[in-house]
Amino acid sequence: MDLIYAEATPSGRGGVSVVRISGEGAKSVAERMAGPLPKARHAYLREILDGDDLLDRALVMWFEAGRSFTGEEVVEIHLHGAPVIVRRLGQVLRAQGLRMAEAGEFTRRAFLHGKMDLSEVEGLGDLLAAETESQRLAALRMSHGELARKADGWRSLLIRASALVESSVDFADEDVPEKVPDEVFGLLDEFKAELDFQIGGYAAAERVRNGFEVAIIGPPNAGKSSLINRIARREVALVSDIAGTTRDIIELRLDLRGLAVTLLDTAGLRDARDELESRGIDRARHRAEAADLRLHLSPHGKADSSLWQDGDLVVASKADLHPHVDGLSVSSVTGTGLDQVLDGIFDILSQKAAGAALISRERQLNALLAARAVIEDVHGLEAELLAEAIRQAAASLDHLLGRIGAEDYLEVIFTSFCIGK
Numbered sequence: 001m002d003l004i005y006a007e008a009t010p011s012g013r014g015g016v017s018v019v020r021i022s023g024e025g026a027k028s029v030a031e032r033m034a035g036p037l038p039k040a041r042h043a044y045l046r047e048i049l050d051g052d053d054l055l056d057r058a059l060v061m062w063f064e065a066g067r068s069f070t071g072e073e074v075v076e077i078h079l080h081g082a083p084v085i086v087r088r089l090g091q092v093l094r095a096q097g098l099r100m101a102e103a104g105e106f107t108r109r110a111f112l113h114g115k116m117d118l119s120e121v122e123g124l125g126d127l128l129a130a131e132t133e134s135q136r137l138a139a140l141r142m143s144h145g146e147l148a149r150k151a152d153g154w155r156s157l158l159i160r161a162s163a164l165v166e167s168s169v170d171f172a173d174e175d176v177p178e179k180v181p182d183e184v185f186g187l188l189d190e191f192k193a194e195l196d197f198q199i200g201g202y203a204a205a206e207r208v209r210n211g212f213e214v215a216i217i218g219p220p221n222a223g224k225s226s227l228i229n230r231i232a233r234r235e236v237a238l239v240s241d242i243a244g245t246t247r248d249i250i251e252l253r254l255d256l257r258g259l260a261v262t263l264l265d266t267a268g269l270r271d272a273r274d275e276l277e278s279r280g281i282d283r284a285r286h287r288a289e290a291a292d293l294r295l296h297l298s299p300h301g302k303a304d305s306s307l308w309q310d311g312d313l314v315v316a317s318k319a320d321l322h323p324h325v326d327g328l329s330v331s332s333v334t335g336t337g338l339d340q341v342l343d344g345i346f347d348i349l350s351q352k353a354a355g356a357a358l359i360s361r362e363r364q365l366n367a368l369l370a371a372r373a374v375i376e377d378v379h380g381l382e383a384e385l386l387a388e389a390i391r392q393a394a395a396s397l398d399h400l401l402g403r404i405g406a407e408d409y410l411e412v413i414f415t416s417f418c419i420g421k
């Protein structure tokens with residue numbers, strides 16, 4: 001593979017800018033500019049020269065092939081964080097025949113050299129995109145190979161089951177049909193239970209990764225837009241005393257005590273006065289139905305029965321005008337009750353998040369569903385068919401970790417990576 005380079009830190013001004021080089025001969029490239037670098041994984045403070053020209057004084061280190069992020073020979077140059085220095089270094093590197101890396105190319109090489117499996121690549125992508133604490137934690141587990149380790153455990157279980165099936169065939173009397181040992185079915189049931197746990201917790205994990213949706217619904221003029229603005233501490237949605245002001249859905253993404261949440265401000269629910277309002281209300285209903293939680297807001301603290309789902313939250317608005325005794329109430333003018341409303345939303349969503357599995361992507365779900373499908377009805381199967389089902393289940397695990405069939409998917413995943421990763 002050819003030599004590539006890219007700035008690993010965000011481009012722009014800063015304390016340091018790290019430029020990374022990967023590929024065979026990376027060390028010689030660096031030594032031509034910085035002088036001898038005898039020991040791997042040692043930091044050398046060096047003058048970086050372009051011929052006789054001093055480019056910068058920088059920290060340089062290299063990693064030998066097999067013991068680096070990409071699995072190839074890698075050099076890191078820690079320059080002063082000025083775009084002009086990075087640009088000059090890029091010119092020198094290109095003159096030496098290097099090319100600027102494509103988005104995600106370092107990680108792609110790490111994958112191709114077996115430094116990471118596909119689930120770890122996905123985890124790394126999520127980690128770089130993480131905005132909230134729960135996203136960070138889930139991504140960290142994935143990028144550190146937790147799913148991969150689980151899958152390896154399942155694989156050992158399948159290997160054991162498969163060996164038991166094979167031995168029952170080898171020792172079978174020609175006249176007596178082979179008897180598959182009960183232990184095989186025990187192992188497969190154990191595997192099935194693990195799959196069911198992951199599949200059952202997928203939806204919650206996906207929400208943790210992409211964010212929960214909370215729809216604020218209620219009659220016109222209930223104070224929905226005012227509440228969302230108060231939470232955002234800025235004017236995200238238009239507020240007026242004209243009923244029917246909000247027509248389209250307005251989204252506010254927020255970090256709610258570590259959970260990623262999108263609040264939806266929706267059109268006030270009533271019999272529409274015109275075509276546009278009617279479309280807005282239809283849209284509001286659909287999004288509200290599909291949301292993870294509905295916050296029913298009205299001055300009287302009443303829920304909209306047509307959209308009510310178990311576990312929804314009812315909140316009385318305009319608490320400064322009509323003091324409420326029971327239930328949650330909020331004033332967007334004074335801020336009274338706001339923390340309690342946010343606590344209420346958080347409690348409901350964090351309960352949902354508590355059921356999250358490790359898998360959080362549709363691709364991972366599909367691999368596990370495929371494994372689940374082939375071992376669904378294995379009890380009573382004859383040995384050869386059973387052996388085949390076990391092989392197929394193991395192949396699904398290979399798909400999960402990208403050991404097979406990863407090519408098409410790699411294109412999709414790396415487009416979301418930045419250059420230098």
Ligand SMILES: Nc1nc2c(ncn2[C@@H]2O[C@H](COP(=O)(O)OP(=O)(O)OP(=O)(O)O)[C@@H](O)[C@H]2O)c(=O)[nH]1
Pocket residue numbers: 219220221222223224225226227238239240241242243244245246247266267268269317318319320321330331332333334
């Ligand atoms: N006193 C008081 N007035 C409020 C409060 N919240 C909203 N209002 C007022 O009520 C009116 C309607 O508020 P909005 O936030 O636009 O209500 P909405 O539910 O988004 O209305 P639609 O867009 O018509 O569905 C505005 O005049 C607000 O200033 C509150 O907590 N206290």
